[in-house]
Amino acid sequence: MNSPKVAVIGAGPAGLTLARLLQCHDIPCTVFEYEKTIDARDQGGTLDLHENGGLLALKEAGIYEVFLKHARPEGEVLKIYLPDDQLIMDEGKNADQARPKEMHGRPEIDRIKLRTMLLESLKPGTVQWGHKLRKVESSGEGPSERTFALHFQHRVEAGFDLVVGGDGAWSRVRPLCTSEKPFYSGIAGYDVRILDADNTQPALAERCGHGMCLTLGPNRGILSQKNGDGTIRTYGFMRAAETWEEDSGIDFKDPDTALADFIDQFYSDWAQDAKDLILKADRGTAVPRKMYMLPVGLRWESQPGVTVIGDAAHVMTPFAGVGVNVAMQDSLELSRQIISRKDQWTSKAEQRLSLAAGIAAYEAEMFDRAERYAKKTIMYLDLFFHHRGGVAMVEHFDRVKAIEKAQCEDGATKEALQERVRTAQEVGSTG
Numbered sequence: 223m224n225s226p227k228v229a230v231i232g233a234g235p236a237g238l239t240l241a242r243l244l245q246c247h248d249i250p251c252t253v254f255e256y257e258k259t260i261d262a263r264d265q266g267g268t269l270d271l272h273e274n275g276g277l278l279a280l281k282e283a284g285i286y287e288v289f290l291k292h293a294r295p296e297g298e299v300l301k302i303y304l305p306d307d308q309l310i311m312d313e314g315k316n317a318d319q320a321r322p323k324e325m326h327g328r329p330e331i332d333r334i335k336l337r338t339m340l341l342e343s344l345k346p347g348t349v350q351w352g353h354k355l356r357k358v359e360s361s362g363e364g365p366s367e368r369t370f371a372l373h374f375q376h377r378v379e380a381g382f383d384l385v386v387g388g389d390g391a392w393s394r395v396r397p398l399c400t401s402e403k404p405f406y407s408g409i410a411g412y413d414v415r416i417l418d419a420d421n422t423q424p425a426l427a428e429r430c431g432h433g434m435c436l437t438l439g440p441n442r443g444i445l446s447q448k449n450g451d452g453t454i455r456t457y458g459f460m461r462a463a464e465t466w467e468e469d470s471g472i473d474f475k476d477p478d479t480a481l482a483d484f485i486d487q488f489y490s491d492w493a494q495d496a497k498d499l500i501l502k503a504d505r506g507t508a509v510p511r512k513m514y515m516l517p518v519g520l521r522w523e524s525q526p527g528v529t530v531i532g533d534a535a536h537v538m539t540p541f542a543g544v545g546v547n548v549a550m551q552d553s554l555e556l557s558r559q560i561i562s563r564k565d566q567w568t569s570k571a572e573q574r575l576s577l578a579a580g581i582a583a584y585e586a587e588m589f590d591r592a593e594r595y596a597k598k599t600i601m602y603l604d605l606f607f608h609h610r611g612g613v614a615m616v617e618h619f620d621r622v623k624a625i626e627k628a629q630c631e632d633g634a635t636k637e638a639l640q641e642r643v644r645t646a647q648e649v650g651s652t653g
Contacts, residue, residue, distance in 0.1 A: 225249050226383035226573050229372060231395050233257070233349050235269075235276075235333075236532030236549035237388030238340035241348055242283045243557035247564070253344075254372065254379075256354035256389075260341060261334075267447050267455040268297060269336060270328040275547025279554040285343050289331065292339060294450050297330030299433035302612045307493035311616050314431050322622040328543075330433070332450045336546075355394045358385055358528070365526030365578045366571035383570075384577050385528045386556065388549075391514055393534035400522035404514035407539050409607065410466050411442075411459035412484050413511045414503035419454040423502055429495055430454050437496040438612035442488065444496045445606070456499045457511070460488060461607050467510050477505040513539045518596040521589045526578035529585060531556060536592035541606045542599040548592060556584040 228244065230237045233255035241253050271277045271289075280286045299314035300321060313320040320326075341349065354375045362368040371380035387395025391404050419427040429435060430448050437444040442460030449455060463469060472483045485497050516537050529535075532549030559580035566576040608614035 226567075226577060227381055228252070228384045228386070229254060229370070229379070229382045230386045230388055231355055231372075231393075232387065232389035232532075232534070233337070233341070233351075234388055234390065234532060234549075235336060235340065235546050236534075236553050237386070238337065238344065238349075239279050239283060239550045240386060240388065240531060240553035240557055242285070242340060242343050243279070243553060244560065245345055245348070246282075246284060247557075247561045249560065249564075250345075251348070253349045254353040254355065254374070255349055255351050258352040260337065266333045268294070268330045268332050268449050269546045270298065270330050270543055271550075272328050272544070272547045274551070275544070276550040279550040282554060283343065285339065288339055288343070289336075292335040292450075293329040293331050294432075295329045296432045297434075297448065297450075298326070298328055299431055301429075301431055301433075301435045302616060303435070303437040303493075303496065304612050305437060305439040305489075305492040305496065307495060310612055311619075312431075314433070321619050323626050324622070330450075335450065355389065358395055358398055360398070360527070366574050368527045368574060370527060383527060383574055384560075387528075387530040387534040388532050388553075390533045391516075391537040393530055395528065396530050396534050398528045399525055399530055400520065402516060402520055402522075404516050404537050406464040407513040407515045407603070408461055409459055409513040409539060409603065410462045410464070411457055411511060412481075412500065413507075413509045414456050414458070414481070414500055415507035416454040416456070416499070416502060417504050417507070418452045419448070420452050423454070423498075426454060426495070426499055426502065427452075429499075436606075436612065436615075437492070437499075438606065438608070438615065439492065440609050440611050441607050443606055443612075444489065444492070444499055446499050454499065456503065458484065458489065458500050459511075459513075459607070464512060466512075474508075474510050477508045481505075481508060515539055515596075515599075518600065519589075519593045522585075524578070524582040524585050526581070527574060529556065529581045531588075535588060536596060538596050538599040539603050542595065542602040544595045544599060548595050551591065552584075552588055555587055556580070559584045 228251035230241055230251055230253045233253050237253055241251050244251050280289050302311040303309050311319045356373045359371045360368055370382040370385045371378055387393045389395060416423050430446050432448055435446040444458050446454055446456040472480050474480045481501055485500055489497055531552035538545055563576035563580050567573040605615045605618055
């Protein structure tokens, strides 16, 4: 029996991981990507991969050793400043200030490195570039006959037995599963970069260190991260109305004035070094941004032959650092459900029914897992933009570390520890 005709929409980490996992088991698929080339746009900053998330998917995909060549374990360090430049946490220089153990062992990798690594692991021709999806249409009576046609900007591809949307927050595939759309999270600001910071802005490079440097004040922050190519990527983010760009009166089309106006309006009384992470950014890199999310606990009735992964399924704000890990775990779980049913592919009808069963099983697991991580993301959003600034986050870390220490001393079970941590997280986000 031939393999099903599989389409993956989107060549991000989720879509490429799924394609690799399927190809490892001789299940062909085609990835359709709207970008024309791998470097058509900036791919963002760095990602930290977790043992039970992205790292597990890479191991199962057989490319973990390749990842290690590009990983940046030195990027696993955090500094936290207050707006007056008081350094209240520096885990790179003070072991006593290290984050909780649950956050250790999460090596960083630049997004472009991860994407390139995944692309190079696929069979030639797997990714079809320059395919902007307009809509997906289904046909056929019942799950055993259902097929899909993909309408792209310039052509239509038909006859797919399985369509997986890994096409991000504004997915064109998700409407086949649910009518829910992302909503504004209440967080917005300015995204800027300092290129080759070690040479162009050595003092700011020293301030940031090798990892993440947060300057956190009441309900706003200047969030900086060192990338592997020497770039410092900084987000001047805050709690704000969705109309904040228009309300501010700042001309964001003119970065020469916009950066200064942004700082004057929102960070005027902050320490100069913190402000310089934005003021000294390369002008062509500045982009206003708004953070969107899907409802926590979103679920839908499973649909035969179509599903979504990654941000298309559960877009979250980035403040817990779990998004790419949940996405790659989606790909791993969906691939397992598909692969485990290969022996049922005795006819085209049975093949489609097995895919439908696999989708339902994947989604049942994904819904619960995504809800847990979405709640954690909300908790960290409230810590990043707490009314007490960076003090609240440091206190949260201290509470969790105290719980971890108590576990070692009283032999508490892993489940009991997790419950204690959840309680501490609730206290930390509301205190």
